[in-house]
Amino acid sequence: MQIEKKDIRALSKEQLRDFFVTNNDKAFRGNQVYEWLWSKGAHSFEDMTNVSKETRQMLEGNFVINHIKVDTMQRSSDGTVKNAVRLHDGLIVESVLIPTETRTTACVSSQVGCSLDCNFCATARLKRMRNLEPGEIYDQVLAIDRESKLYFNRPLSNIVFMGMGEPLMNYNNVIKAIDMITSNEGLGMSPKRITVSTSGVSKMIRKMADDEVKFKLAVSLHSAIEETRNRIMPFTKSFPLPELREALEYWYHKTKSKITYEYVVWKGINDNKESVDALVKFCKYVPCKVNLIEYNPIDDGEFQQASPESINAYIKALDSNGIIAKVRHSRGKDIDAACGQLANKEV
Numbered sequence: 288m289q290i291e292k293k294d295i296r297a298l299s300k301e302q303l304r305d306f307f308v309t310n311n312d313k314a315f316r317g318n319q320v321y322e323w324l325w326s327k328g329a330h331s332f333e334d335m336t337n338v339s340k341e342t343r344q345m346l347e348g349n350f351v352i353n354h355i356k357v358d359t360m361q362r363s364s365d366g367t368v369k370n371a372v373r374l375h376d377g378l379i380v381e382s383v384l385i386p387t388e389t390r391t392t393a394c395v396s397s398q399v400g401c402s403l404d405c406n407f408c409a410t411a412r413l414k415r416m417r418n419l420e421p422g423e424i425y426d427q428v429l430a431i432d433r434e435s436k437l438y439f440n441r442p443l444s445n446i447v448f449m450g451m452g453e454p455l456m457n458y459n460n461v462i463k464a465i466d467m468i469t470s471n472e473g474l475g476m477s478p479k480r481i482t483v484s485t486s487g488v489s490k491m492i493r494k495m496a497d498d499e500v501k502f503k504l505a506v507s508l509h510s511a512i513e514e515t516r517n518r519i520m521p522f523t524k525s526f527p528l529p530e531l532r533e534a535l536e537y538w539y540h541k542t543k544s545k546i547t548y549e550y551v552v553w554k555g556i557n558d559n560k561e562s563v564d565a566l567v568k569f570c571k572y573v574p575c576k577v578n579l580i581e582y583n584p585i586d587d588g589e590f591q592q593a594s595p596e597s598i599n600a601y602i603k604a605l606d607s608n609g610i611i612a613k614v615r616h617s618r619g620k621d622i623d624a625a626c627g628q629l630a631n632k633e634v
């Protein structure tokens with residue numbers, strides 16, 4: 288039986304050093320190979336010219352290097368770029384570059400499909416096929432950084448984990464990817480420019496706090512009323528609001544980092560006073576700000592964008608309670624790159 292080889296980029300520098308020591312070589316060989324993989328972006332072991340032939344053959348026998356390939360790239364009339372990224376096993380994920388006057392933000396995927404079942408989201412219909420490897424997450428960022436330089440003459444400035452998948456359901460690989468993105472061997476980006484967005488997996492929020500991560504946290508809240516939240520995101524029955532609240536309090540206690548709540552207002556679902564009041568109350572537990580996100584219907588079903596008046600009612604109530612709230616207009620709607628629309632439609 289042939290053993291499936293592991294992607295060498297899933298190994299940390301320490302693990303790579305250990306691998307060489309276990310194989311009767313020097314630990315520093317691990318540093319050399321690591322540099323080839325990340326700083327020099329080697330696509331094959333053959334590229335590693337200062338590593339002996341025997342070592343390269345030994346690596347070849349144990350590992351593979353799985354790089355991604357941007358299959359198709361679409362540009363929206365508003366400048367947004369969407370990449371359909373092919374993985375080594377033929378599966379596809381999508382990532383998006385969102386340019387504004389002052390920033391270029393990459394929205395990247397963490398899973399193929401998604402483990403969760405948010406009723407308003409196109410990705411949820413794909414189901415989870417597998418988690419992305421750290422290198423596959425890193426490569427999406429690298430591809431967008433190149434496009435940012437090419438089309439906007441500036442490097443990527445921010446990253447949000449809001450593409451396909453729930454990042455906290457692929458925690459270890461997301462953390463490894465962020466370590467590379469922020470390390471000097473990678474892109475050397477500040478963790479303060481990275482936001483991980485979760486649907487509210489409480490126990491993993493606590494773990495992140497314990498791990499003292501330095502990036503920012505966003506939570507897709509969408510309702511601070513249990514029953515309504517369960518209707519929007521059925522899996523939240525396993526992560527009730529009191530548990531989420533406690534996890535967020537713990538996060539803030541440990542990190543002192545403000546939380547961003549992502550919130551969509553839907554017609555007939557959460558466009559009422561009771562929902563507004565519940566959100567204002569929830570926002571008082573932990574220092575936070577609120578992004579009210581414009582929704583892009585994925586069909587004619589129950590989730591439709593609420594009226595501007597209903598959104599204004601939220602802004603007014605949050606504002607009068609001293610909570611920062613902004614309306615975020617979706618970008619890239621014409622190429623299905625906007626929030627909740629990523630679903631590999633072109634493939």
Ligand code: SF4
Pocket residue numbers: 401402403404405408409410411450451452453486627
């Ligand atoms: S909104 Fe995010 S967490 Fe929910 S199903 Fe879609 S990709 Fe998954």
